[in-house]
Structures are given as structure tokens and as C-alpha cells.
Amino acid sequence: MTDSNIPVTETWLRKHRLQYTGATRHPFILSIRDGSVDFSSFKRWLGQDYIFVRSFVPFVASVLMKSCKDESSDDDDMELILGGIASLKDEINWFKQQASKYHVSLTSIIPQNANIKYCRFLESLTGSEVEYAVAITALWAIEVVYQDSFAHCLEEGSRVPHELQETCERWGNEGFGEFCRSLRGIVDRCLQKASPEVISKAEVCFLSVVEHEVEFWNMSVGDVGAV
Numbered sequence: 632m633t634d635s636n637i638p639v640t641e642t643w644l645r646k647h648r649l650q651y652t653g654a655t656r657h658p659f660i661l662s663i664r665d666g667s668v669d670f671s672s673f674k675r676w677l678g679q680d681y682i683f684v685r686s687f688v689p690f691v692a693s694v695l696m697k698s699c700k701d702e703s704s705d706d707d708d709m710e711l712i713l714g715g716i717a718s719l720k721d722e723i724n725w726f727k728q729q730a731s732k733y734h735v736s737l738t739s740i741i742p743q744n745a746n747i748k749y750c751r752f753l754e755s756l757t758g759s760e761v762e763y764a765v766a767i768t769a770l771w772a773i774e775v776v777y778q779d780s781f782a783h784c785l786e787e788g789s790r791v792p793h794e795l796q797e798t799c800e801r802w803g804n805e806g807f808g809e810f811c812r813s814l815r816g817i818v819d820r821c822l823q824k825a826s827p828e829v830i831s832k833a834e835v836c837f838l839s840v841v842e843h844e845v846e847f848w849n850m851s852v853g854d855v856g857a858v
């Protein structure tokens with residue numbers, strides 16, 4: 632670490648503020664927050680995110696495996712990640728419920744390009760050659776973008792449509808916020824001891840996640856460039 636007083640994640644968030652804000656204050660999220668959201672966009676997001684979450688499970692499982700093998704990991708890491716996997720089961724059920732409520736057929740969804748690319752990226756991180764520090768960075772970044780985005784929709788002055796309140800609470804709730812802070816703590820701890828190469832790989836990985844998240848939202852609002 633270059634400056635021992637500032638955690639690595641803090642330096643990234645300062646350095647890549649614009650990119651991060653692009654992902655967490657995307658027009659799609661702002662439209663949920665101000666109530667102007669187009670429901671066909673919401674339904675598109677719902678179907679695509681269901682596919683994403685199914686690919687996300689093996690990725691998180693691979694992070695769990697790395698945490699069990701890596702000597703810089705501790706017992707708490709394993710339990711935190713395991714809890715994350717357990718809640719994905721609940722999340723998959725939630726998607727099924729929402730899909731039936733909005734008449735979205737989950738069996739006939741065609742994954743869009745941005746989604747395919749994002750899932751491929753996740754898969755590329757599952758190999759044993761990818762360091763735990765890099766993989767846990769991706770996990771934190773993936774979760775914190777959703778947490779930060781949906782928590783913004785719950786802030787005072789927002790006008791979220793009643794039907795979407797539950798969606799915002801799913802990722803914007805305080806418990807999930809705490810989970811993200813714990814993940815961030817792991818990232819900072821791992822990178823404090825990491826080599827400059829691993830730190831730089833993790834930073835590239837963080838930025839890739841942020842870019843994939845922007846593309847994912849773009850796809851949801853139906854940006855033709857993303858299809």
C-alpha cells in the first residue's frame with residue numbers, strides 16, 4: 632500500500648469517482664427514484680438480472696473456495712461469504728415471485744449481450760489462478776453498486792412507485808449495507824498485505840465491474856447500443 636493511512640478502496644473511490652457515480656446514479660436508478668421509471672424497462676431488468684444472479688452463484692461459490700484456501704483469509708471471511716450464498720437462494724425465489732407478478736416468463740428470456748459479457752467476466756474470475764484478493768474485490772464491487780444505487784432510491788425526497796419499494800429495500804436495506812461494509816473490510820485487509828501487482832489487478836477488476844454495471848443498466852433501459 633502506498634499510503635498506510637488510507638484504505639485501498641477509499642483511494643479507488645476517490646480516483647474513479649466519476650465511473651462509480653455513473654454506475655450508482657445511472658438514469659435507470661434515477662428514474663426509479665423519481666417515479667418516472669418505464670415498467671417495460673423494469674421488466675427487462677428483472678428478467679436479465681434473474682439470469683445474472685444464476686451465474687453469480689457459482690462465482691460467489693468460487694470466492695468461498697478461495698477464502699478457504701488463502702492464508703490471508705480468516706474464519707469470519709468464510710462465514711460472511713457463506714451467508715451471501717445462502718441469501719442468494721432467497722433472492723432467486725424473490726425473482727420468481729416478482730416475475731410471476733409482472734408476467735415475465737423466466738424460461739424464455741434471451742440473455743442480452745451486456746449480460747452475456749458480464750457473466751463471462753464472472754466466469755473468468757473463478758479459476759484457481761485468480762487471487763482471492765482480486766475475486767473478493769469483484770464481489771464487493773458487484774454488491775456495493777447495487778447497495779449504493781438502491782439505497783439512494785430510499786433516501787428522503789424520493790418518489791419510488793409503490794410496486795418497486797420492495798425491490799429498493801432488497802438491496803438498499805441496512806443489513807445489506809452492513810454486509811457490503813464487511814466485504815469492503817476484507818478487501819482492504821487483503822490488499823494491505825498484497826503485492827503491487829495484485830493491488831493493480833484488483834483495481835482493474837474493480838473498474839471492470841463498474842463498467843459492466845453501467846452496461847447492465849443501459850441494457851435495462853433499452854439502450855440500442857447495449858443490445
Ligand SMILES: Cc1ncc(CO)c(N)n1
Nearest residue numbers: 680683684773774777847
Ligand atoms: C447486475 C447485478 N449486479 C449486482 C447485483 C447484486 O447482487 C445484481 N443482482 N445484479
